[in-house]
Amino acid sequence: MLDQLLQFLISGITVGSIYALVGLGFAIIYNASDVVNFAQGEFVMIGAMSTVFLVGKEVPYPLAILCGVMITILIGFALEKFAIEPAKDASVVTTIIITIGASIFLRGAALLIWGKDIYGLPPFSGDRPISIGPATILPQNLWVIGGTLLSVIAVKFFFDHTLTGKAILACSFNKKAAYLVGINVRKMLLIAYGLSAALGAVAGILIAPITYTSYDAGVMLGLKGFCAAILGGMGSSMGAVAGGLLLGVLETLGAGFISSGYKDAIAFVIILLVLFFRPSGILGTQEADRV
């Protein structure tokens, strides 16, 4: 029982790390542009798929990863430039549909290039399990958890200690004021989309050796990331990370102890319960509407 629990915790934290990265991407874009980016899951898929493709073309593994992330960043830039920027004053629903259109487009493109096959990546450093007490952990699990930790710290550092990061934060508080103090708002938005795409790509590449990837692998991951972001209170970066970890652990425990068929349902039941009792997320602040 206890060793099972430990095992579930390990896989829960691994999956949760991925949700955390995707959720963090959601939060960054939402903060910068008030857009809920439903194409976030497609970043995850493209990062993994393009790395798989490059590895298949015998590009050295680390270089392939780097290029995979770069390709995804470029797509993030393109999304902002060609889909979000032209629709500046669109309503919430309209931007949701634009990003859904973008995700369908990207998924369709992936289908054209790579077909419906399922691909995997080799583990970063072997696949010999390490045992911790009664449970075992794969080296790739450690890579996922470590990679997530590093990414989150880097993002936190970026927003807290660099001028660009602070400028993006300024844009998310008040675009006009940011513009007036000389911040290039359009460039900041572009950077935010690129950063969010990079996080998605990293998540996709880290998890691909464990769960494999295919043209539609991003759909559920994107939705779970959205759950993580909502759970943490939309717009709170560290909230999204906490939400993702919590979601991953609860989901894995539920799947392990209740029923694996309902695994995906568990995440959404949690989110509904949280929303019914705390309509602004666990870590979100209660906001008063201005009339």
Next chain:
Amino acid sequence: MRLAGFYLFALFTGILPVLFPDSYYVTVVGVTICTNVILAVSLNLLMGYAGQISLGHAAFFGLGAYASAILTTRYGLDPWVAMFIGAVLVGIFSLVLSRPILRLKGHYLAMATLGFGIIIHIFFVQMDNLTGGPDGMSGIPVLSLFGIPIDSDLKWYVVMASAMLFSIWLSLNVADSREGRALAAVHGSEAAAQTMGIDTARVKSHVFVLSAVMAAIAGSLFAHQQSFVSPESFSFFFSIELVTMVVLGGLASTFGAVFGAIILSILPEILLVFEDFEVVIYGAILMAMMIFLPQGLFVTLSRRLHCMFASRFQRTK
């Protein structure tokens, strides 16, 4: 005069099968269009008029379809009785759900409705001793009306077109009723509506139930028409497609929803010629339309026409 557009549209749907009784586009695609129009119109009541986004509308459609499928095949009930029970159950279910869910706003409401839709879909897949699991259920009996079995494409066109026209008529009248104006007030500003003495929670929950029940009845008809249901028809993607129909046509306009549903039902048929490129083109069209016509196709077009006629009228004067 208020319903002039409606009568014109009714005339059009009535003439089509007389002119082209054997056309695939009228009898087969036409029935799909009718189903989608009912769903889009019902969703528009909630999204367009009351301003409450729902990313889980396909769930109600699916609940109606599965209620009919299960009650007729497993319990041998008459299709009409099954449809009625399905509609009542969905009505009660949506009523219970409406209060907590409609307290939410914006992205949180989007998330909750999306989650709800996905949960229902997972139940369709997982409860296989009741729903047949991912393979779905077949052998749903034929529906008959006044003793006439509805067993041909043309007969189904007549039934679905009538149901569609009824739902459009209903929606137009709801929009112009006292409740409809209250909904518009809620859409404008919930706080302002409250200060005007509108019980906003009640109005919102009424329209939520109405919209859910309409979708459930459409689902029952769909189940009998297809004589087969599977979870695939009621997925998250279909909910999104419905939202797209409503927004594409133009929010808060019944005919906008009708227009959007017609376009999005025909589009895949046309895109079939592009084969592998179908999905990419579909996504690109969706993005382009929303970027360049954020008010919706129908609303923008009708406004343009209106301006054109108005200026011409002034010139002649």
